[in-house]
Amino acid sequence: MPELPEVETIRQTLIQLVIGKTIESVDVYWPKIIQEPDDVKQFITFLQKQTIHDIRRKGKFLLFDLDKHVLVSHLRMEGKYGVYDYKEEVVPHTHVIFHFTDGTDLRYQDVRKFGTMHLQEKGTETTKKPLVLLAKDPLEADFSLQDFKEKIQKSERNIKNILLDQSVVAGLGNIYVDETLFLARIHPLTKGISVTDEQVIQIKQAAVITLQDAVQQGGTTIRSYVNSQGQIGMFQQQLNVYAQNDKPCSNCEDTIMKIKVNGRGTHYCPTCQPI
DNA sequence: CACCCTACCTGGGCGC
């Protein structure tokens, strides 16, 4: 489910709800979500008495800054966070509960159980999995256009696939890659090696505009996404191609197509994005 | 080394 705009919206809403709170205890109902440390008991023990000082985002990851550790959390397709009174009923698909000393809970819910959590010593998180190979996202000030260009132009893969690769550019997923390529007027099957310097700049600018607008709208809700206050996003009203197949293009009125690219549904306008 | 495909899960929608 969540790409950069949804994760950023979750971060902004969650920060209002949990900063300064101290973890009393932790319950884990689906241990596979906990990737590090190996032993879930260690995970639980380490977290006790630690306070949440900040929540950062790197690409699609949320980073909870604690006293001694950083909790690196990825929501994958359907992960969500919500804050509840400890007495409230635990809804289905709740897999991890962080109980705070003030009687509230931070609860992680994930229908498909794909999400991951890594608890790592403060300061080590960018040197090891899963963050070590993560590229910058296009909204970061130190995003390197040169590095981006080299990674695209040395690849024989198609541009759709390249842009989904989080070691090339962070934060884009299936919705925002399709939207970015539409704005940049580039066909999703274009080989990286044949993307021009000018097109690389267009892709970067299109990604910035798309991601900024989507953050502004609180993300995109297609099926199930809500932020940490239970609110849906609004960017689905502004989608040009994603889930718009068989509808007229907003630019030229031609019919939006849907194809499969490396197993992912891919949407584009055949007139605006010629091969 | 680069890249593709499958597995990981559950639930909704559709055709029969």
Next chain:
DNA sequence: TGCGCCCAGGTAGGGT
């Protein structure tokens, strides 16, 4: 109704 497919905001990791 019910069953069996296909599909879904993602990404490790195994195989080619």
